[in-house]
Amino acid sequence: xxxxxxxxxxxxxxxxxxxxxxxxxxxxxxxxxxxxxxxxxxxxxxxxxxxxxxxxxxxxxxxxxxxxxxxxxxxxxxxxxxxxxxxxxxxxxxxxxxxxxxxxxxxxxxxxxxxxxxxxxxxxxxxxxxxxxxxxxxxxxxxxxxxxxxxxxxxxxxxxxxxxxxxxxxxxxxxxxxxxxxxxxxxxxxxxxxxxxxxxxxxxxxxxxxxxxxxxxxxxxxxxxxxxxxxxxxxxxxxxxxxxxxxxxxxxxxxxxxxxxxxxxxxxxxxxxxxxxxxxxxxxxxxxxxxxxxxxxxxxxxxxxxxxxxxxxxxxxxxxxxxxxxxxxxxxxxxxxxxxxxxxxxxxxxxxxxxxxxxxxxxxxxxxxxxxxxxxxxxxxxxxxx
Ligand SMILES: *Cc1c(COP(=O)(O)O)cnc(C)c1O
Numbered sequence: 468x469x470x471x472x473x474x475x476x477x478x479x480x481x482x483x484x485x486x487x488x489x490x491x492x493x494x495x496x497x498x499x500x501x502x503x504x505x506x507x508x509x510x511x512x513x514x515x516x517x518x519x520x521x522x523x524x525x526x527x528x529x530x531x532x533x534x535x536x537x538x539x540x541x542x543x544x545x546x547x548x549x550x551x552x553x554x555x556x557x558x559x560x561x562x563x564x565x566x567x568x569x570x571x572x573x574x575x576x577x578x579x580x581x582x583x584x585x586x587x588x589x590x591x592x593x594x595x596x597x598x599x600x601x602x603x604x605x606x607x608x609x610x611x612x613x614x615x616x617x618x619x620x621x622x623x624x625x626x627x628x629x630x631x632x633x634x635x636x637x638x639x640x641x642x643x644x645x646x647x648x649x650x651x652x653x654x655x656x657x658x659x660x661x662x663x664x665x666x667x668x669x670x671x672x673x674x675x676x677x678x679x680x681x682x683x684x685x686x687x688x689x690x691x692x693x694x695x696x697x698x699x700x701x702x703x704x705x706x707x708x709x710x711x712x713x714x715x716x717x718x719x720x721x722x723x724x725x726x727x728x729x730x731x732x733x734x735x736x737x738x739x740x741x742x743x744x745x746x747x748x749x750x751x752x753x754x755x756x757x758x759x760x761x762x763x764x765x766x767x768x769x770x771x772x773x774x775x776x777x778x779x780x781x782x783x784x785x786x787x788x789x790x791x792x793x794x795x796x797x798x799x800x801x802x803x804x805x806x807x808x809x810x811x812x813x814x815x816x817x818x819x820x821x822x823x824x825x826x827x828x829x830x831x832x833x834x835x836x837x838x839x840x841x842x843x844x845x846x847x848x849x850x851x852x853x
Contacts, residue, residue, distance in 0.1 A: 545665025548679030630658025668798025
């Protein structure tokens with residue numbers, strides 16, 4: 468099956484065989500516990516809903532299918548997925564190499580929780596240079612954590628090169644694939660051991676559910692993460708599982724439209740006199756455009772750009788747009804706009820922001836699936852007012 472067929476059908480095969488009712492979509496199973504007829508035999512393998520739930524199983528099967536993985540697991544948030552991966556695979560005294568402009572919540576989890584409370588050691592490096600990742604590996608390194616493209620600078624890491632380094636040093640590689648979704652990038656095929664997504668973004672796609680997903684191929688890694696998922700209880704709820712299974716069905720359609728809109732808007736912005744620079748992996752001007760073409764099957768729909776002038780020009784622009792919702796988050800059908808220095812990255816120390824390139828005039832767009840001409844007109848009239 469190809470992507471869209473899988474995303475619609477996997478996990479939702481109608482159950483008309485075993486006395487089922489033939490539901491064409493997976494039902495919302497709210498039962499916390501499952502009755503058995505014989506003492507020693509759980510009905511269809513179900514015992515208690517934290518351990519296994521039929522609606523969550525449907526979405527977990529979809530997670531595996533869309534990422535081309537053997538296994539998929541659903542969590543209550545992207546950060547719950549990350550916490551569970553670390554609890555499962557890392558112990559006190561271990562070392563993790565992490566990309567420097569990792570998602571802010573990930574940075575807080577790693578530094579403040581695993582670093583300060585559980586004595587896990589972290590080194591943050593610019594993973595766009597694979598050699599810096601290799602150089603950071605120590606005897607106690609257990610895991611490399613990367614994100615590509617990064618947020619908000621949209622830097623690209625070479626997944627294949629880093630996975631070669633990881634394998635040579637017997638270190639696991641985990642990739643946060645949230646920004647592209649499995650439709651445009653499949654890190655497991657490029658040698659990663661674990662893929663993680665915040666399903667709150669593109670995978671659910673409608674800004675109405677918080678969730679996380681983990682996909683992997685290795686039996687032992689799966690068993691450890693699954694054991695930890697049940698032990699810490701960070702599961703995706705039945706309702707969120709239902710919502711996300713529904714959202715996934717249009718993931719391919721949405722990503723096509725997201726990307727089409729984003730490519731056109733990136734070009735429009737790049738040619739505009741009031742714009743300083745545009746960062747979008749699909750533009751030939753992106754410093755890693757050729758790597759993006761090599762490892763991604765699409766460029767996604769996140770654009771960062773600088774307006775000319777100072778912070779006031781940026782604010783004027785942000786408050787002048789009509790169709791772009793001024794809000795944090797990304798990956799929904801509606802276009803979103805935000806100011807990283809004031810909003811998503813306010814907690815990043817100013818010197819680190821400057822080092823990463825997060826200036827006061829930098830604006831981040833999550834381009835939605837609206838009609839392109841409406842978005843274009845909106846950007847143009849807002850630039851006039853900037
Ligand atoms: C949103 C996000 C997360 C965290 O996911 P939540 O569902 O908000 O917990 C992690 N990584 C990236 C890249 C994200 O965008």
